[in-house]
Amino acid sequence: MQFTVAIDGPAAAGKGTIGRALAARFGFAHLDTGLLYRAVGAKGGDPVLAAQSLTAEDLARDDLRSMAAGEAASRVAAIPQVRAALLDFQRVFARRLGGAVLDGRDIGTVICPNAEVKLFVTATAQIRAHRRWLELGGDEGQILADVIARDARDMGRSDAPLRAADDAVTLDTSDLPIEAALARAVAEVEAKLPKSQG
Ligand code: CDP
Numbered sequence: 001m002q003f004t005v006a007i008d009g010p011a012a013a014g015k016g017t018i019g020r021a022l023a024a025r026f027g028f029a030h031l032d033t034g035l036l037y038r039a040v041g042a043k044g045g046d047p048v049l050a051a052q053s054l055t056a057e058d059l060a061r062d063d064l065r066s067m068a069a070g071e072a073a074s075r076v077a078a079i080p081q082v083r084a085a086l087l088d089f090q091r092v093f094a095r096r097l098g099g100a101v102l103d104g105r106d107i108g109t110v111i112c113p114n115a116e117v118k119l120f121v122t123a124t125a126q127i128r129a130h131r132r133w134l135e136l137g138g139d140e141g142q143i144l145a146d147v148i149a150r151d152a153r154d155m156g157r158s159d160a161p162l163r164a165a166d167d168a169v170t171l172d173t174s175d176l177p178i179e180a181a182l183a184r185a186v187a188e189v190e191a192k193l194p195k196s197q198g
Pocket residue numbers: 010011012013033034035037038070073074075077078103104105106107150154
């Protein structure tokens with residue numbers, strides 16, 4: 001069975017948590033596509049060459065989750081040739097047999113416009129910055145400023161800007177506990193799964 005769940009949304013909205021939980025629940029493979037851009041940014045040198053020659057080792061670096069790596073990722077992510085170099089890998093992953101969940105910024109709009117399920121996970125910038133601060137520590141005011149700047153860059157770029165696909169279901173997690181958001185996501189998947197799988 002091929003079955004794709006596309007999850008998009010701004011930084012620290014809960015895409016990864018929902019994506020991992022859906023994958024575990026339905027036995028789907030999960031790809032955090034942000035990690036690809038983080039690895040390209042962290043590699044340094046020419047970002048287009050870095051994207052074209054990305055290896056499993058690059059993706060296993062332990063410094064990819066930092067705020068600095070997120071910032072570098074959003075800079076290289078605005079380069080069309082970088083996005084083009086990462087496209088096929090993501091599309092092949094999405095159509096693998098057994099089902100796949102991909103989370104990122106352009107999965108429902110560009111990478112998998114025909115995904116069976118599209119979710120747009122969001123929350124206010126303040127709440128997202130607070131969550132990131134709980135994860136990483138540091139100066140919460142600075143994290144909020146970084147989150148706002150990164151969202152503006154992701155939404156403002158001309159190639160594959162962050163936006164909800166017209167047919168995406170929006171989950172605003174500002175006031176919704178993660179369990180409730182996940183329950184809604186599970187219901188969306190169950191409604192679309194072929195009956196023999198449900
Ligand atoms: O974890 P967080 O939501 O903060 O970020 P991420 O998903 O790891 O993505 C890091 C950066 O990569 C984003 O700010 C985007 O600029 C870029 N990205 C993208 O352009 N397209 C994707 N499909 C995924 C990430």
